Amino acid sequence: MTAPDGHTHADFAECALPYAEFTVDARTRDLRLDASRLESLLESARILGSSLDLHEQLNHLMRTVMGRLLVTRALIALRDGEGWRAAAVRGFKEISEDDPVEPERLAALGLTLQIPIGEGARQAGFLALPPPRRPGWPDDQSEREFLEALLSLASATIENALAHEEIVEANRELAQKIHELNTLVELARAFSATIDPEEVARILMLTLSGRWTVRRHALVAWPPGQPPLKLARNVSDPDLERWRALAEGAAEPLRDGEFLLVPLRSGETTVGVVALGPPATGNEYTAEDVEFCSALVAQASVALDNAWRFQDTLYRRQMERELELASAIQRDLFPKQLPEVPGLELAAANRQARLVGGDYYDVLGDPQRPLLCVADVAGKGISASLLMATIQATLRALLVFPLELTELVNRANALLCGSMPGNRYATLFTARYDARSGTLEYVNAAQCQAILARAGGRVELLDATGLPIGMFPGIQYESQPLALGPGDVLVVYSDGVTDAQAPGGEEFGLERLLDCVRRL
Incomplete structure (x- = not known):
């Protein structure tokens, strides 16, 4: 067959074949290249969209770009406030991940190709590369478009990953706060279950050391009016003394080398300190750690304060009992009923300033020759009452011997000097009355002046005849005789009567007592 131009069909085919082959190969190559880019873009979209892990996304992005552009160094920077930070780094020793970076510095390091990840206000970061080694790169507009599309796609997934990281961090912080709140609640329950300060301190230190895995720690407290408290592990006494000196007067946590010191406060006063060594993990105490630790110590401070006050209350109640x-x-030591003495009408009363005291009266011996006693031990309270019982026992023991009044007082003084403390003594007025003769002999060992009101109205004061008993061994006491007539009144008293004060502070005094005696 002949063609319109005079050639045969065989000749056309042979002639046309080279042109056809060239045209089909170029188009196929472009189509294949576009298909490859599209396939790579879809695969990247699948990988980037399937993960919310920022590092995984950045690593994929770096591998894809570095492999396509045949470069050995690359850096991805993400927005950090008003600046940028390195989020992924390959092939650099000068820059590490999380370092702040500036585009100008990266350009100086050879990363002259800097492509934004995202656009405008939504720009999440940028990719910095050295000049690519990919053949034909300067004129390969399709590869540039592919790279821009890949980074635009990555911008959205990176934003999602960053948002996910923020949510995860917020959830972690929330979980941490819930855990800390639960710890505070459990600690409050544990504190409320005990009134022992040492147990409160032990619970606190177990909680703190377990929370931060601390192997060296201590609690030292010096509450006023309470026994000191000390719990220490792997620390020395000089350390404890130094921490006490540092914490006294401090209201906020402070540092001593690797130790964190948190004061224990009672009201506005520092009464102790908690010392925590470095965590076994090697991490430093963060501001959040210090805040939480302070909250635990503050709660323990309240529990310790309550425990100490409760101990005080228990102690006071025990003391009251x-x-x-x-x-x-002591009331049983006083005579329940005064004996009947011929020729005398006896009356006595005692009212202590406290529950117990050192005032004493008694009528001892034979009613025909009774021994009348009024004594006053220096001081008040339990110690004075014990010495008062000693005086009573001494006098009663000496009555078994037929002793004159002065000899009885001399021996009593000698015995009491051996049993009474050096700063203690007693005043004593003792008298022996003879019912048959109506006479009285007395020894006034520095007791208050006894008052003798005669029936005719005259008043006499019986001065001291010697020093207090129980102070000076070997001294000799003198006695004075006294004749009592019908209607005479003898009043023997302690200084608690004359020293008694009105609400305004005015003392009752001797003159008022004399007026009372005159009216008897």
């Missing part, structure tokens, strides 16, 4: 018992015992 003991004082009530001592008061009952």
